[in-house]
Amino acid sequence: MTTRPYHHGHLRDTLLVxxxxxxxxxxxxxxxxxxxxRQAGVSHAAPRRHFADxxxxxxxxxxxxxxxxxxxxxxxxxxxxxxxxxxxxxMATAYVRxxxxxxxxxxxxxxxxxxxxxxxxxxxxxRLFTAVGDLIHQGQRAGLLPPGDPDRLRLxxxxxxxxxxxLVISGRVPGAQADALVTDAxxxxxxxxxx
Numbered sequence: 001m002t003t004r005p006y007h008h009g010h011l012r013d014t015l016l017v018x019x020x021x022x023x024x025x026x027x028x029x030x031x032x033x034x035x036x037x038r039q040a041g042v043s044h045a046a047p048r049r050h051f052a053d054x055x056x057x058x059x060x061x062x063x064x065x066x067x068x069x070x071x072x073x074x075x076x077x078x079x080x081x082x083x084x085x086x087x088x089x090x091m092a093t094a095y096v097r098x099x100x101x102x103x104x105x106x107x108x109x110x111x112x113x114x115x116x117x118x119x120x121x122x123x124x125x126x127r128l129f130t131a132v133g134d135l136i137h138q139g140q141r142a143g144l145l146p147p148g149d150p151d152r153l154r155l156x157x158x159x160x161x162x163x164x165x166x167l168v169i170s171g172r173v174p175g176a177q178a179d180a181l182v183t184d185a186x187x188x189x190x191x192x193x194x195x
Contacts, residue, residue: 012050012060014040019061023104033057058108059118065109066124069098074131084144085190091135092161092182099165100178106165129154144190153189160185 018039022030033047033054040046051057072094080090099106109125136154139145145153164181167173173181186192 011040011042011046015047015050015057016060016064019057020064020102020105023061023108024102027104028058028108031057059121061105062109062111063118063121063124065102065105066121066128069095069106069109070124070128070131072098073128077131077135084139084142085186085192088135088139088190089183089186091132092157092186093179095158095161096165096168096178096182099162100168100175103165103169132157139190146191157185157189160189 015036018036019031022035022039031054033051034044036057037044037047047057051060073091076090076094077087080086133150133154136145136150136157140147140150140153161182164173164178164185167181168175168178
């Protein structure tokens with residue numbers, strides 16, 4: 001009798017864990033349902049019970065990434081206490097750490113692989129953007145962030161944080177400087193002098 005690397009009833013989760021590992025190690029080109037089935041020790045047809053095709057797998061990975069990043073951002077903000085700048089810094093740090101640790105997953109999350117988007121993927125991304133948007137609204141109401149279109153400010157903040165992550169991932173900036181850059185970015189957004 002052979003042992004399988006997953007518990008009965010948890011094949012979908014096992015496949016997603018393996019897919020994320022493959023994505024991290026080999027990039028999106030390395031992902032195939034057949035290879036995932038082999039890694040999980042199941043028939044090559046078994047993954048199709050959970051993912052109709054490769055695109056469904058990619059959508060599920062992106063959804064998982066958005067949910068995890070949303071949870072990490074929400075937990076970081078909640079754990080930062082009542083100080084607004086500390087909450088903004090915690091959110092920004094959580095984002096940059098995720099982006100530098102799981103850069104291939106983040107690329108997949110924000111890539112448009114087809115014209116349609118699954119409801120679950122939309123829900124996962126909305127959860128993240130709502131958490132960041134709520135923080136921006138709080139800062140604007142308190143007069144700590146500039147007035148104006150909060151969605152535009154959210155996009156500018158996301159672009160800034162993604163830029164920091166990209167510089168670290170590409171090796172143009174040492175990883176040890178990421179926290180200082182996040183601190184300076186938050187200071188710019190909140191109108192505080194950079195340290």
